[in-house]
Amino acid sequence: MSILLMIILVSFAGGVLSVLCAAFFALNAKAAWVPMLISYAIGALLGAVFLEILPHAFEVASSIQSMSATVLLGILLFFVLEKLVLWRHCHGDACEVHASPHEHHGGHSHGIHDHGRSGLMIMIGDTFHNFVDGVLIAAAFMVDIRLGIVTAVAIIAHEIPQEVGDFLILLHSGYTKKQALVFNLVSSMATLIGGVIAYFALQSIQSWIPTILGLAAASMIYVAVADLIPGLHKRTELRATLQQAVLIGLGIGSIWLTGVLLHAG
Template sequence: MILQVSGYLNLMANFIDNFTHGMAVGGSFLFSWRVGILTTLAILIHEVPHEVGDFAILLRAGFTRNEAAKAQLATATSSVVGATAAVLYNTQFLEEKTSWIIPFSAGGFLHIALVSLLPELVQEECPRQSAKQMGSLMFGIAIMAVLTSILEG
């Protein structure tokens, strides 16, 4: 069976995505434990459905379940590499060397939300589906607000 190029492109994008998530986690722990825990939780909540979707993309591209699982595990290791890079890069001058990591990661999330998701939400014609999506968005914001208040207190 010939594997489609879309599977390999997805793996490459997933590798880069996981690397930047790892950098965000590593950099956020360098900033403070509270920010590190919040960043880790936010990324975990984001990654679970994302990885399931990536697994489905690999299956559609012709990967077997075993091959797709191994490929997903391989790309997940890039998050450890990213976190390690963020921590090792911090050998001196925390502000100068790592202050860009958190804004860079936040910008990536904002880009995805505004360029990929928002246009689809605006085009939604079914009011019920639109309300479910908006409710999910508000629920995610509420979860992060609750976690922030718990960890600050």
Template structure:
């Protein structure tokens, strides 16, 4: 595993956590129109990363057994439990928004630990898998951080404070990645367990959280185009890497 690429991926993802500030410059109407298509793009990149890179690496490098399938399902169930536990999407609720802003920050911290685990575990499987996971995490964070940023500002945070909170809690990604790297040296074959969990988490995010948001939208053609663009980006990763290395 190339530790430099892993570190660079985590830093890039942390910096992009402040993208919400850019979205706040848009009118509420434009943001409302743009977000669903960002979600479609996110779903495409996540599904593309899972089925083009992560499952491929899992099947070829580790092997896919019935037990592996159970671990994937465990990853999906764990994601559901985590989402409920930290009220990840409760920013859609209208009550107690002042108090909830801090719950939202705490939930994001927990989720960032998971993001670090996802990225580091994928890099253990190989550079293309790691880059695919990084892009998938970034694609998911952009619309999410934009929404979270709006909630924090609406609940009384200044814009600067909201950006600093979004970027600051990204340090928890490094904690998650450090946990994986520590386990990888202490426990042989840990990625046999971690990579299926990563796949289960991504499938849950894209299938249960993202797809339902646009599958019944009237502009399904543009949604499919954005979804396909996300898949195409993930498919092109090995070729883009070859161009960079030339």
């Protein structure tokens, strides 16, 4: 199977899978599971970065210093983009943009009118974010097929809780279930478009691949540390903390196991 075909299949399947899984949780009142999904996603993101992406990035980079600088600048870049509402990684009740599932289901969210105005911006932000995910997946596949698969797994893991939040906002902004599903599916296709464009662009600009891998690592670190982990601190009881730690460990373990199985294959 060619690299391009694998990028197309993974990007398409990953986008559709994450939206359908999110729809299941959001439309079947499973929003209470979102915190568990977030904990798992943190582990998957950090596992992919430190066990797979960064080791490969350092191998193909011109120097360790240049790659470290790329990751650092990438983290600052995503901070600025998020401030400009171009890069949006809010999940569940982890930020002000997304009211908590409890607030949504109880119908007492004070920001429903704001959510209605921000519905279109949410879709624009998600489309941009999904396009970038496609670029990152393509760059990873062009370095190593195993790295591409692991990167895709981590991206799908963190997309699911994000999409759940999007569904809840759209539903409580007046959209029907069908409209919310269609909008999210259309937005997810940006992953496929980004992957295909990146594949052909990187064919002639191979020197960009290390930089994109560094940005991929930076984006995943930023999402996990700046966006997701703070939300977990809202639950301070020992049971919740242990549950979060176990699920983060499972996320890391799943990435490690995926890498081991792909090596063995």
